[in-house]
Structures are given as structure tokens and as C-alpha cells.
Amino acid sequence: MKHALQALYFLTITLSLCHCKSESSLDNYTREKKLILGNSNEPSGLDPQVVTGVIESNILRSMFEGLCVEDPLDPSVHRPGAASSWTPNADFTEWIFNLQTNGKWSDGKPVTAHDFVFAYHRILSPSFGAKYASMLYYMEGAEDYNKRHNDKYLIENNSEYAGRWEELKTINFRGDEEVDMSVFEKTEFEDLSKEDKIKFIKGSGLNKIGESELKAIIEDSTLFAWPENIDAPTQQAILKTYLSHAGKDMWDMAKVGVAAVDDYTLKINLRSPIPFLPDLTKHYTWFAVPEHTVLQYGTISERRTKWTEPENLVSNGAFKMKTWKFNYKIEVHQNPYYWDIDNVKLNGIIFLPISNQYTEARMFYNDQLHVTYALAPELIEYSKEKHPKSTRQETYLGTNFLRFNHNQEGLDDLNVRKAIAYATDSESLIKYVLKGGQQVATGIVPPMGNYKAKGELSYDPVKAKAYLAKTKYAENPGALKITLLTTDKEGAKTVAEALQAMWLEQLGIDVKIEQREWGSYQTRMSELDYGIATGGWIGDYPDPTTFLDMWKKGDGNNRTGWSSEAYEAKLSEAEIAKDPTTRLQLLQDAEALYMSEMPIIPLYWYTSNYLVHQSVKNWHPMIMKSQPYKFIDLEN
């Protein structure tokens, strides 16, 4: 081995003699004002209305611009983006956005209000299947349109059936949620037995069945469970109405709350007062896409067309696509048509999909990167010592927690949950296991803006034992059989073992750790096949609702089996509150109520550890890590 290394050394030194000065050094990039970033992974795509992740968001934010833009210093300030100004009405339900009159796409065509309407129409189109469409549900009528609530347009608001809604609304339009539809996922309607056909139609409701199913009901009305008060002619009339609209886009009838008043004025109507709409418009789901380019390569509801290919991609932000080499790098450069190009300091940005955090750190230490995506916990101390000015440790809008499965015997008892929660020493976990400077979480919502977390959970073994004493497991805690479900990701097992030890020591409860790889872990959680499970949530926008809404009954992210009508009532109350202060107060009440039932144990609020080179200027801490690149500069 030694010989091999020596030989290698000689070889490399010989080679170095014939090699001219390397061009890839960081100084050169700094001089050229090209920012090189580690970006964790290859993005799943670059269509703002399709993707759902942070990696994609980082790239999209360089190329696209929302109506408003973050201020790098003050999160409560909204800078003009695609919109030069905006005004809400008194109760924050109607907003007028005045677009930049010199706003242009990177191909020179103007950015108009119609592009925004088109984009929102596109992401909400039911057949488009956008995973993040719910981010736009704040707009009037958006949810109904996206969820195909066609009864609203075809029957309730249809003059043909005027005055008959009370009678007709008993019809199963929206489908029966109790029917397990997953069994029909992989079979054609024609191949089903009559019994299954009935079940399928019952589960779908009239709104979600297609032409062939409608025709089948016209021929055989017993396939659909009509309420008794609906006579045959009405049945046929309703089916004909549905059939005449089968497969058609209901956008015009849906009257979703977005309109282009003129080319440069966008009006947005919301279903309830949303004082934080400017924050939402910074999220990529609210970005405009170029109607002319998207339609050149496909229809409005068609996904995965060629418009996002690097040579076709047209955007409205400070930068535009230069090269996209799969799994290698994505490079963007200045968009000459950008309205504020005079204030853009960088010439370009290079995103590298470095998934290995140690590799990324090595590249940074060796002057190959300006900014890393993350920093492995083991390297934090080393970095603080060797690169004190480069090592960043910043609050990040996310919570790590443990879910309780409420369907599991034992865990349905609030006192058991409280006992376990109070026996969980998050502080030690952070100090000795995680070592990433995380903050101990007292509630599900991390601190943000004017919102003060309402949770009061803290480590208290005495309280923990007192709660356990109130349960039937007081004498024999070993009888409590719980599995702790976790992932196979790095460090997951250590955290699980630390928790296991805490609960055994404080309460005598011995949990069984089950490590599952990602897919199985997600499935087990969705199917409520666990006792306690590790989990986390990153906020989509800086408002408490991004952490609170997911615990509603039936929400796909709830995954605990817990629900509370009082809690949802508080959330609804907050939703219609017109005064922002009252609204936050109501949300705090909702969180307090939530925490008192302990459906989860909050462990810690995330901290983002990463490295920023000294040459990078104006890179300020941001709670969502959504750096507005247009303000960043590079200087040696």
C-alpha cells in the first residue's frame, strides 16, 4: 500500500508539471461573481407547479419571482417582486396587485396578470394532479374547483334546478369517504362486478365518475343509490347535465378568486381574511409560469411537457437557465430582461447536488464551494474552531416530534402520553446526541414573528411518574408494549436508543425500536401501524397554520388517529378573524388545546447548520432559508 501511495504521489506530481493553473479555484468564481452552492440533491423537476421540496425551491427562487420578495434582513418586510405594489381591503379578503410594467420573461415577452391567472388555473386543474395545490386553497372557490365539487356549478348554481337545491342536495355528489377506494385503484370499471360497480360509484360520487360510468347509470339506475325523493325524470336530467360536462374543464363556472383586471393588475379574492398573503406569494406554488411557453409544449393540464427542458425554460426572475446536467450541476446566469437587473450583483449561480454532507464539507474546506447545504453534526465543533466566521447556526422553521398512535392500547390514555412526554429529556438529547445547537421545543409551532408558542412542556421526571401513577400501568409499566418506529437514516437509531433509555430509566417502560427504511416507515405511519414514531415538519410559510392545519381529522399528514372538534373549531374561528392580533391569539389557544391533549411530543425546533464563505456578502440568516439571491454579492 505504501508503495502504491508513493507511486501515486510521483505520478500526480509528474502530471502536475504539465498541468496549467486550475481554473476551478473559488477565487476565480468569486471574481466572475458566480456563486457556487451545495444543494443536497438533484431536483425532482423545475416546474414551480409540480415540485414540492426545498432543493427545488432553492433553484426556482433564482429563476422565478413571486409577486412579493423576501427582505434579507427583516422578515416582516415584503419587497416588490413581480408586483410593484399591492393593497388589501379592510378585512384582508381582497387584494389588488399592481405588476411591474417593465416586468419581462427571459425571452423578452411581458409578464402580465394573465400569466398569473394561467398559472393558478394550471396548478388547481384537477387532472393536473399538483401535490401542492392546497397552498392555493386560500383563494375563493379554489378548493371546490381542485376537488371537482362539480355539483356546485352543475346543480346548486344552475338555473335549470333553481329552487330545488334543498331537495337535491341529499344526492351523493361528493362520494362516500367510508368506502375504501384503494381496492379499485388497479381495475377498470368495466371489469368490476355489479356489486363493486355500485360500491365504486358510491365512493366516487357523481362528481368524480367519468363518461362511461355516467352512461352506465343512465342505462341501469340501480347502480347509483338515488335518494327516494328524487324521481326518475330528475335522475335522468341530472345525469344528462353531468354527461354534457363530462371531461370538461369547469374553470369558467368555478369562478375562482383570481382575475386579471387588466394586463398589469391582478385581483385576488380570498375565502377568509389572510393578512399573510404576501408571504404566501413568495412560495413557488404562487409563482407565475409563462403561458405562451407552457402552451407551446402542451396543454394547460398536461404535466411533464418539454417546457422545463433547459433549452426551453423561460422564467421571470433575476436569473435564467444556462445549463442543466443531470446529477452534475445546474447553472443559471443573469436574465437580461429582468426588471431590476441593475441591482443584481451576481452574474450566475451554480447548484451542485452534493448528497454526502462530509464530501460537501471537504469541498468547502478545500475552497470548492461558497455555501454548503448543511453541515454534519460531527463537523460542527471542528468548523467552529477552524472556520469560526464561516460556520452558521441559525433557527430554521421546523419542528421535530414524536407521534403517538392513538389507536394503540395504552397510548389512548392521556396520562400515559403525558407520562412519556414529561419523561423525555430533549435538552440532553440535543446536548449529547444531536449536538446541532437545536432549541428545546415546548410546542408544535416554533417561535415566529409575533407568535409566541403556547406549549409549556418541559422535562420533569417527578411529574412523569405522577402521571404514570394515575394509569393502570402504575404497578406494572412493563405491561405497556410499545414500538418506537424510526427511519434508517443516519443518527436515527442513536436518537431512538436515547429515548428508549430515558423512558426505561424514568418510567420503567421498555419500548421496542423498529428501524424501517424510508418507504416502509412512511407506509407504517400512514396505516397507523406503530406505537410511537419519530417525525418532523418544515413550515411552508411563516404562519402558525402551516403547523396547525395538519392535525385536522382526515388530513393525510395527521397520522396519529387523534382529532378534536374543539381544536378544529378554534382553527375555523381563527380563519375568519379579521384582526391579525385576534387571529394569532386564537391560534395560540388552538395550540394550547392541542398540547394539552398531547397527541405528539415536541422534541426540538430545527437549527440549520451550514458553512458560508467569507467572500459571500449579504447572506443573512433567514427562518425559511429562502435567500433572495438578487441581493447577494461576492467580494474577495
Place this chain on the structure above:
Amino acid sequence: MLKTIIDRLLQGIIVIVCLLTLTFFLIRMIPGDPLTDEKAMSPQVRKENMRIFHLDKSQPVQYMHYWKNLFKGEMGKSIKKEQPVSKIIGQSFPVSVVLGVSGMLIAIVIGIPAGIISALKHNSLIDNGSMFIAMLGISIPSFVIGPLFAKFIATQVPFLKVAGWGDPFDWILPSITLGLGTAAYLARITRAGMLDILSQDFIRTAQAKGVSQTSIIVKHALKGGLVPAIAFLGPAFAMLITGSFVVETIFQIPGMGQHFVNATIERDYFLLQGMVLLFGILIVLVNLAADILLTYLNPRLRS
């Protein structure tokens, strides 16, 4: 000879069909599917996505659909990356070939001479020493060697980078990291093969007749002695091209190995299918090449 090749190719096709079929159904048996995500989709969005990716049909229908498309030359699109599988392979395969071939060359250049010399100096210091190093090479995994190279060599040598894939200099450290393990195996196999041949009667006869040592080794011993090494090299080559996951992540190389691993973890059905297809073809071809070479080296195999 031609008949053997055609025979082997036909067998290969059957193997690949079986491989694709098994992968197709096995990956669908593991819990979770490509639409499983940290943030759950609402049922109706899930349904639309099942439709978009043709996952809403029964498995036999999907299977037939897959073959129909494959005959048309379409491998489908990656579900997670929304890119055509052919494009992903087209971009990563050349990188993996460069890495694999240079790794292979390093393995051959180090492994075979080391094995031969060890065999010739049987039980000497050189033999024991190089076999000890070979044992180390086999035992120390690339995720240890790679970072050590990056830390202690790349940072010292001006034109080497700790990671990245730009100019040909970037090929050096990853291919050494990748090749070392194989070199170690190769050295041991070559040594065993050579020792076996050197103890045969015909070598002793040659020695008795006074044939020079060099001539014995080059003309007589090598041909037979390398047989096990070459039989090993075939599959090892395919493994080097597709199985470079660790080296790829350590040195940030846009190769194919990571797709193999990630496609399975993320249940990216079509991408996995494409990877397995490519791996199958590689294995069949390199084994065939190894067989042809072996027939050339070993006359007994020709009948």
C-alpha cells in the same frame, strides 16, 4: 465458436427477461410506492398521480404495458425525477464507464503483477507482504479509503480536487479508490491460479528441459494461471460500472451507482427497471467476453 456465442446470447436474453420480471413484481411487493412522500397527498391528488404514471392499472396490465413500451424502445420516465429514464442513463452511463474502466485498469495493473510475483516468490517476504496488503485492501472499505485520499492527497496535490467531476484529473482518486479493492481480490486469485499451474508436471518438465524461467512463465504458466482471474474479471467489471455508489457520493461523481440505490429506496419503478436492464445486458456481455477469452486460453473448453 459462433454457435457458442449465439447460444450464450440467447441464454442471456432469457436471463434478462427473468431479471426484469422479477424486479418488476418484487419492487411492487415492498411496502410504499413511488407516491409515498413525507408530506402526504390528498386522496384525489393521489388518484390523479396514479393515473398520470399509469399506476392505476392492475399489475399484469402494467407489466404488459411495460414490455410493449420497451419493444418500442421506451423505458418510461422516472417517477421521482420526472425525467426520461433513457436520458438519466444516457448522462450517467458514460461517467460510470470512465470510472469503471479506469478502476478496472488500476485493478489489473496492480493486482495481476502482484499476484504473479507473489506466486513466483512463494512464501517469501514479498509474497507475505503483498498478500497482507491485499487482505487489507479487501477489508478496508472504499468509504474509508476514499475520504483518506481526499483528505491527505487531494489537499496536497495542486491539481487534484477533493471532489467533483470536471477535468480528467478528477478521475484519478476515484478510480484508485474504486480499483483497489478489486486489485486486492485479483492479486489473491492470480496468485492462487499461478501457484496451481506452477506445481503442474508440465512446468516441471519444462524446467527439467532447461527452458528459461521467463519463457516458462510467459509462454506456459500465464495462460493457465490467469484463467480464474479472467473468470472473476467479467462480473467484477460489471460491478465496477454499476456498483460505484459509495465512490460516487464520496467524490461527487454524476455516475450510475447512486441511481441503482436511490431508485430502490424511492420506489422509482421505471428508473429501477432501466438500471436492472442495463446491468443485465452488461453482465451478459462481460461474461460472454470472459468466456471467449477463457476458451482462447484453455483449449479444453473449445470442444
